[in-house]
Structure formats: structure tokens, C-alpha cells
Amino acid sequence: MSGSIPTSTSVSESAVIEAPFSDVWHLIKLQDFSKFWSRLEKSEFVKGASEETDIVKWSFKDGTVLEVKQEEHSSIDHFITYSVISSQPAASYSSVVSTIRAYPVTSGSHAGHTFITWSGNFSSDADANAIQDAKFKRSEALADLAKAASKK
Template sequence: MSAIPTSTSVSESAVIPAHFSDVWHLIKLQDFSKWWSALSKSETLEGSTSPETDVVRWTFTDGTSFDIKQEEHSTINHFITYSVVSASTDISYTSVLSTIRLHEITTGSNEGQTFVVWTANFSNDAGADVIQDARYKRKEALADLAKASSKK
């Protein structure tokens, strides 16, 4: 049986009905478990931080964990980029690079709210099941982010 050809990119977006700064302050890898219901824990790994590198372990509610490396963080352009450096279980792809980018909505009916785009670019060995799972998880996480942001 051959693999199903699929795009290895995922992009999900949402308008979060909260002020930009309330949403931006939640976008720290070590704080994701404070708002993403799929995570039971997100913690900085001891000895993994240096001036150049931050590694955070995300533990999902099903017990699997991923070590996430912060690749880039911009407080000027309001985005964070991260990669998976290891997993507690076998994964069927070689790599993934994800970015969460925020935009302040400054006009129109959504003025004062926040537009969020969460992308992932997987290596070409990622199957359709991986892409669909990533899409589902991002949609769920964006809904959780909206709930957490509206509590501020």
C-alpha cells in the first residue's frame, strides 16, 4: 500500500475575542498547559536553557510528551517559532517547525481583538494522518486560547 500524497503544511487561524496583549502574554512555550486543555503539563527542562536555547517538555493528557525547542521569539513582530527535538513515543515524521503569529485587529467589526495564525511545516515523510491530527490539535488549541484570553 502506498502513502497518500498530502501537503506537509498546516495553517489554522482564528479571531480571538480578546485584546492583543492579553493573548500575547499567554504565548510562552512553558505556559501552554495553562490554557491548552490537551496538555497536562508544560515545563522548562532543567539544564536545557542557555542564552541561545530554551527546551520545554509538553506532556499531553494521554501521557505522551514532546521536548520542544524555541527557535525564535519576537516581541517586535509577535511570533514564536518552535520545533520538536524528541518525543516519548515513536513519531512517523523526521521534523516539524511550527509558528504562532499574532496580529492586532485595528479596524472593522473585530477591532480590538486578535488574529492568530498557527502553522506547521512537517518533513515530507509525514503522512496524511499526522497532518490531520496537527490540524485538529491546532483548532482545539485556538479555541482553548480564546477561552483563556477572554477570562482576563
């Protein structure tokens, strides 16, 4: 036995953001994440990528640089799916595919606000530390998104 801790290779964080759906949804563009996520120094399209492929470079304040590829986007169902295609320094796992979904809350005490989920499905070589880190970062980013959306 290797001594590694068995862990789920998926993570999902969610939040109710006290802002109108349109104010939240319009912030969820890979190239605009630095407008709300406090960990990011900048987020910008990668020059030279093919016209059919949206690749965005996320430069984090800690020096980490990720290139993320938009895999799917729906303005009808309000979700975006992306994968990490490169990481400097190298990630401790082979791959991750993440999806952010936004839903308008239409009734109840949160009517007029937005429910959002941010999930990630990691390759089987992701360890408990990678999953916990992803959970923490998503939770923090959703709090940052709530702050940015409520300023509109």
C-alpha cells in the same frame, strides 16, 4: 507505487480571538501552554538545557511527551517559532517546525480583538494522518486559547 496518499506537509490554522491583543500575546510562551491548552497536563522548562537554548517539555494528558525548542521569538513582530526535538512515543515523521503569530485587529467589526495563526511545516515523511492530527490539535488549541484570553 507505495500506496501512500500524497499530502501537503504543511498545516495552518487561524482564528479571531475576541480578546485584546495583549491578553492573547502574553499567553503565548512555550512554558505556559498548559495554562490554556486543555490537552496538556503540564509545560515546563527542561532542567539542564543550556542557558542559550529554551527547551520546554510538554506532557500531554494522553501520556505523550514532547520536548520543544524555541527557535525564534519576536516581541516586535509578535511570533514564536519552535521545533519538536523529541517525542515519546516516537512521532511518525522526522521533524516539524511550527510558528504562532498574533496580530492586533485595528479596524472593522473585530477591532480590539486578536487574529492568530498557528502553522506547521513537516518533513516530507509526514503522512496525511499526521497532518490531519496537527490541524485538529491546532484548531482545538486556538479555541482553548480564546477561552483563556477571554477570561482575563
